[in-house]
Structure formats: structure tokens, C-alpha cells
Amino acid sequence: MVPFPKCYKQSSKPSKFCPGCGYGIMFKMLGQIIDEMHLQDKTVLGLDIGCSLLAWDYFDFATAHTHHGRTTATSVGYKIARPEKLVFALMGDGGGYAIGLQNLIHAAIRNNPITAIVLNNTCYAMTGGQLAPTTLEGEITSTTPEGRNAEKTGAPFFGPELIRSVANQKSYIARASISQPILLKKYLKSAIEKQLNDNTFSFVEVLSICPTNWKMDAKESFEFNLKMQKIFPCKEFI
Ligand SMILES: Cc1ncc(C[n+]2csc(CCOP(=O)(O)OP(=O)(O)O)c2C)c(N)n1
Ligand code: SF4
Secondary structure, X not given: OOOOOOOEOOOOOOOOOOOOOOHHHHHHHHHHHHHHOOOHHHEEEEEOOOHHHHXXXXXXXEEEEOOOOOHXXXXXXXXXXXXXXXXXXXXXXXXXXXXXXXXXXXXXXXXOOOEEEEXXXXXXXXXXXXXXXXXXXXXXXXXXXXXXXXXXXXXOOOHHHHHXXXXXXXXXXXXXXXXXXXXXXXXXXXXXXXXXXXXXXEEEEEEOOOXXXXXXXXXXXXXXXXXXXXXXXXXXXX
């Protein structure tokens, strides 16, 4: 069994994530990188409102809890005040691509040296699985019980592609999936190195799973994640 990262809190508290949630896989990859690069003491994790905020129970480093959609702006402000820190802005797709999109876009344009991570689970998970910008066409959510109709609600939103089109050329942008954890770890590490070594903006979208709101078991959830990968390609956006 792969041990838990050393930068996890040594706590006996049970996880607040639902069984099978994808957030834990992403946290494990992130935690392994922080351990391997000895970055625990300089890491600050900005957290949105949404299931991402439960990260504060996992990591034994500084976390800053912000208003829904304001994580990028708050993290940029922190980085300006403390440039020696490794600063993350962790959001769901609602926080990153709906209410918080303007903050994400302008951080990318300004090339603010933070690392933004958007976990794409195709819904607003914490509030009950409503339609999000990333909901697939035909996908059933609590607010699209007959499936997303692109004519009525627009087409799914391509975050890294849009951010790449406006971001400073020096920035690093990628999309990975929790079902390919080694590649996910590689991209997260590249994003961290860009912030630390080149002082540039970096951004990784992570395709995840939300078995609770999708009302799927583990096998069905991973099959749906594979479907997401056919629509949202996992790669670095050069
Ligand atoms: C300003 C504001 N608007 C709305 C909400 C209600 N709210 C809480 S979490 C959330 C959405 C979370 O979805 P997402 O950002 O995709 O994160 P996930 O839970 O899927 O990780 C919303 C709309 C809020 N807390 N604050
Ligand atoms: S609601 Fe979905 S994203 Fe939130 S903890 Fe549960 S499985 Fe994870």
C-alpha cells in the first residue's frame, strides 16, 4: 500500500469526503509532490466554498478559506504579500468557471505566479449536484433532470482551452484526470515548478468523479470519467 503523504495531518478524524470521491486521489498526488520537494513549510492553499474546502482536514500546512469564487483573487493577493511562498488556489468547476471565472482569467492574463487547480466533476457538488459550466450535453443533474440541453443552457465549458487563449505565453496550462494519477502528478509538479522557478502563472484542470451526485457506483463513475476524457482532452496546452 502507498503510504499517506507526510504533509497530511496526523489525525484519526474520519474523512468528510463521500466514499469514492475523486478529491482524495488528487490530494494524494499533490501531497506526494509537496513531500518529495520538501515544500510543506512554504505552502499556502487557498480554498473555495465547495467540496474542495474539506482539504483543510487533510493537509498540515497553511490554508486560507475564501468566499465562493474569490479564491484566485485572494491567493494572488497573498502571493503579492508573501512572494517566497508556494501559493495554490483550489476550486471546483462552479467556483472556477462560473462565479470566479473573471478572477481566473485576469490572473492568467497578468501572469500572477500562483498555481490554480480546478477540479471538474461536471456539477456543483456541495450544494446537491446542480448544472455547472462543465456539465456534459445530455448529462442528468438535479437542475437538468432530462439531461443538459445545449440549446437551452449552452455547451460544456472548456477551461484550459479558454485560459490558454488569453494567458501570458510563459504560463503553464494543462488538463489531467484522477484516473491517470501518474500523469496528474507530472502535470501538477510542472505547474509547481513553473510558479517556483519561472515566477509564472500555472493552471491544471483535474477531471474527477462525484459518485454521490452522479448517483453511480465506483465502476460507473470511472466509466463516466473516461467519457469526460473523450470530450475534455488531457494534455499540456502549449
Ligand atoms: C457567493 C455564493 N454563492 C453561492 C453559494 C452556494 N454554494 C456553495 S458551494 C457552491 C457550488 C460548489 O460547486 P463547485 O464550485 O463546482 O465545487 P464542488 O462542490 O463541486 O467541489 C455554491 C453555489 C455560496 N456559498 N456563496
Ligand atoms: S459530493 Fe461529490 S465531490 Fe463532494 S465529497 Fe461527495 S463525492 Fe466528493
